[in-house]
Amino acid sequence: MPELPEVETVRRGLAPSMEGALLAELELRRNDLRFPFPLGFSRLVSGRGITSLSRRAKYLLIDLDDGMTIISHLGMSGSFRIENETAADTPGEFHYPRSKDEKHDHVVFHLKGANGDARVIYNDPRRFGFMDIARRADLASHPSFRDLGPEPTGNELSADYLAERFSGKAQPLKSALLDQKNIAGLGNIYVCEALWRSHLSPLRAAGTLVTEAGKPKEELLLLVVAIREVIADAIAAGGSSLRDHIQTDGSLGYFQHSFSVYDREAEPCRTPGCGGTVARIVQAGRSSFYCASCQS
CATH class of the missing domain: 1.10.8.50 (Helicase, Ruva Protein; domain 3)
Known part of the structure; x- marks a missing residue:
């Protein structure tokens, strides 16, 4: 399972494409991952602006302009890739095979940004990852976060x-x-x-x-x-x-x-x-x- 540094790497990789972009549509290609998607998930977030990306422990947090936050956990095999108008696939040197099978592309973020349209695709063959949504102000009491200790990178850890x-x-x-x-x-x-x-x-x-x-x-x-x-x-x-x-x-x-x-x-x-x-x-x-x- 990806650990904190892996999730932070994902956050930094996604931020240039997602921060400041309009989430024109959240496309859900199935009803669930590890857990069912929140009721009305796509409707709640489609058309919202993405203000920032952050991380708490092993969770990726996508903040929207209405105060809501998309919570994403990669599970065992989840990964994101970015596709835009100039690249049909993501570049890079691969040391291990990864899933490119579209049947494992379960969630697609359709984005409109200053640099053009893009798609951020969540692929998860094992479907141990999940996504949720909560108000940013209420994250501390969310079941995923309420019992967590301090971050290993923050000043609270002493x-x-x-x-x-x-x-x-x-x-x-x-x-x-x-x-x-x-x-x-x-x-x-x-x-x-x-x-x-x-x-x-x-x-x-x-x-x-x-x-x-x-x-x-x-x-x-x-x-x-x-x-x-x-x-x-x-x-x-x-x-x-x-x-x-x-x-x-x-x-x-x-x-x-x-x-x-x-x-x-x-x-x-x-x-x-x-x-x-x-x-x-x-x-x-x-x-x-x-x-x-x-x-x-």
């Missing part, structure tokens, strides 16, 4: 905040970091990478990073820095771009080629002077990759 959340917890650190109530949008790939950068084991109890007085230990300070840095690096590189994710221009990001620990089972640890080997374990049904020699 060692003091995590110390409060982790204090007294025997929960494994990996599981605590994946809990969206603690941090929004942080997924399996980047948790593995951040733990490796901060030399912390995914098996370690979260509470051990907090003093008896409830203050963050130095290790927790380093973890917060590692989280920020790994997310920033992934966004700068265009997302991890695993099998089912593509950027809106059709190209794939390259951060996957610089993973230090994720999906590198049995390979040498890249920590200078370590000499250990990357291991794979399963925690709560998800693969964790780490080096037992330098992550404790």
Whole structure:
């Protein structure tokens, strides 16, 4: 499933074509994705101006000029592509095949903008993605957002905040970091990478990073820095771009080629002077990759 950097990459790729454009028509080619589309969805948004695109956790937010917001989640295999008057398909270098089968083109945004007409097409073979609509002012109470923690890129994420959340917890650190109530949008790939950068084991109890007085230990300070840095690096590189994710221009990001620990089972640890080997374990049904020699 695309993680935060992938969704941010999609947002940045779509923004030039969508922001400031008129959504002349929202074409729905089926009645549902993972969930049914909202009642009257096309009628509610067709003819509205798109004021901005933003992101919350792993959700893409499309703000309209009447105060409503289209909420989009890519699911496992969802992707957007842009078609305009000069290009019948999207350019780019493809490292993995992606769906071009029109039977998987489920939603089409017909746009009119300063640079001409365009179509933004949502394709989703597995249909695990979904779209919803809500008033922007009410997003904080929407079921998708009301229990989310702070963004890993924002100032709200701090060692003091995590110390409060982790204090007294025997929960494994990996599981605590994946809990969206603690941090929004942080997924399996980047948790593995951040733990490796901060030399912390995914098996370690979260509470051990907090003093008896409830203050963050130095290790927790380093973890917060590692989280920020790994997310920033992934966004700068265009997302991890695993099998089912593509950027809106059709190209794939390259951060996957610089993973230090994720999906590198049995390979040498890249920590200078370590000499250990990357291991794979399963925690709560998800693969964790780490080096037992330098992550404790």
